[in-house]
Amino acid sequence: MTELVHADHASETATRWWRDAVIYQVYVRSFADGNGDGIGDLLGVRSRLRYLADLGVDAIWLTPFYTSPMADFGYDVADYRDVDPIFGSLGDARALIDDAHRHGLRVIVDVVPNHTSDRHVWFQQALAAGPGSPERERYIFRQGKGENGELPPNDWESVFGGPAWTRLPDGEWYLRLFAPEQPDLNWDNPEVHAEFESVLRFWLDLGVDGFRVDVAHGMVKADGLPDVGHPDQVRMIGSDVVPFFDQDGVHEIHRGWRRLLDSYPGERIGVAEAWAPSPQRLANYVRPDELHQAFNFHFLNTPWDAAGFRTVIQESLATAGLVGAPSTWVLSNHDVKRHLTRYGGGEIGLRRSRAAALLTLSLPGSTYVYQGEELGLPEVLDLPEEFLRDPQRLRNPDDGRDGCRVPIPWADVEPHFGFSLPGIEESWLPMPASWGPLSVQSQLRDPLSTLHLYRTALEIRRDRRSFGDAPLTWLDSPEGTLAFTRGDGFACTLNLTGEPVELPAPGRVLLASEEPVVDGDTVRLAPDSAVWWERDAV
Structure with missing residues (x-):
């Protein structure tokens, strides 16, 4: 290795x-x-x-x-x-x-x-072995409901649509919460x-x-x-x-x-x-x-x-x-x-x-x-x-x-x-x-x-590994925006509105998805944009 x-x-x-x-x-x-x-x-x-x-x-x-x-x-x-x-x-x-x-x-x-594939050797063995066999105990086989077992064992639905059960020619049904080709395993x-x-x-x-x-x-x-x-x-x-x-x-x-x-x-x-x-x-x-x-x-x-x-x-x-x-x-x-x-x-x-x-x-x-x-x-x-x-x-x-x-x-x-x-x-x-x-x-x-x-x-993220587990602290910011600090001198601002938004500049721009306009202590964030900031240590 x-x-x-x-x-x-x-x-x-x-x-x-x-x-x-x-x-x-x-x-x-x-x-x-x-x-x-x-x-x-x-x-x-x-x-x-x-x-x-x-x-x-x-x-x-x-x-x-x-x-x-x-x-x-x-x-x-x-x-x-x-x-x-x-x-x-x-x-x-x-x-x-x-x-x-x-x-x-x-x-x-x-x-x-x-689940496995229905081509997995276990499922092929289960099909060949028939009802009640140890091979079928690896999956979830059940008898159906109705007079002749013609209805699925319960009302579960597949993630891909329709019933979550498929019936075999021998009359038993198997559970498959996804495609018919994906029989569910029996984790019991x-x-x-x-x-x-x-x-x-x-x-x-x-x-x-x-x-x-x-x-x-x-x-x-x-x-x-x-x-x-x-x-x-x-x-x-x-x-x-x-x-x-x-x-x-x-x-x-x-x-x-x-x-x-x-x-x-x-x-x-x-x-x-x-x-x-x-x-x-x-x-x-x-x-x-x-x-x-x-x-x-x-x-x-x-x-x-x-x-x-x-x-x-x-x-x-x-x-x-x-x-x-x-x-x-x-x-x-x-x-x-x-x-x-x-x-x-x-x-x-x-x-x-x-x-x-x-x-x-x-x-x-x-x-x-x-x-x-x-x-x-x-x-x-x-x-x-x-x-x-x-x-x-x-x-x-x-x-x-x-x-x-x-x-x-x-x-x-x-x-x-x-x-x-x-x-x-x-x-x-x-x-x-x-x-x-x-x-x-x-x-x-x-x-x-x-x-x-x-x-x-x-x-930037790799160079600042110290903020990997550093807590997030929210800053006050206008409606429709987010602002927070992380670790030693890092801040992020996000404007989720379709209009420019002004707020206090948290520091110096590190990286921006759309460049903001910084005017002294104020920043004008572009619509739908985020900015990373370098903050002076407090």
């Missing part, structure tokens, strides 16, 4: 790197194509590690690259210990981990414990626990620095599998109690995984993708003996409103602080519309997304950056119908996630802007012809680009 070196701050953060890390999400299919088939792969990621190191992030999180039929683009895993040929080989994974460490980047990989079965402990050890032994736990809230279901009693259950997730998510039993699983992670050197971490009905319930996932981080979807879902942001920031810091955990901040990922588009799109969306970046990177805790947000990429809303393959679209065409998964542009050259090799005509999702100016190549030439804004912000 290659030793990981962070040259300037290795010693001071060796045992707590994750508390204020900036972690870059690589959606492998759409990051970089190294073998010329139009699909991103591990070789492509390796080829762009220098870019990520120069960007200034601390770690990368790789979406699933395991053997999979790709019914849900890799989140339906058929073999947890091997790499799908689309993405490369196990040797490519080893080389990527080693290369990343040489670049000073830690590596987090996805683990998918709520000790075999399941043992298998995933083995899987985690496999990747830890290869040198990964942690796991993002997919559907970390989902492995345990309420006793008796009771009805929900309400339709449109997907809208309840994250706001109401449902019997198939956020059950108390999941925490014992995470405690076991934390003990396993702690048995390895180098602060290996677990990150929960967890939807919970309250910040307090979410904080349970990051208690001192559980996982290290949990995604803060309450922050991601906050509209462009000063009062809303202040409330969710205060609640997030308070609830994470109760259990001694860092807050995590995320604006976009592979499951939601890009925040530039959510914030209004076009020029107004770009202004707001640049300001949101400075807000997010100045908050206490760890920040996740979704690939392409550092380029100011918008959601692609006009993909041709024949390219739309996301199973979530079955629930609602407007909920499709293809538009945030379009490959990112590296160079100015069409048709795929350096994502793939020369001579390749198509990438797996087509890229807008207008994306040349948004490419990495173009933005590196422009000191006012969004890419330069991110690089400068991350450099």
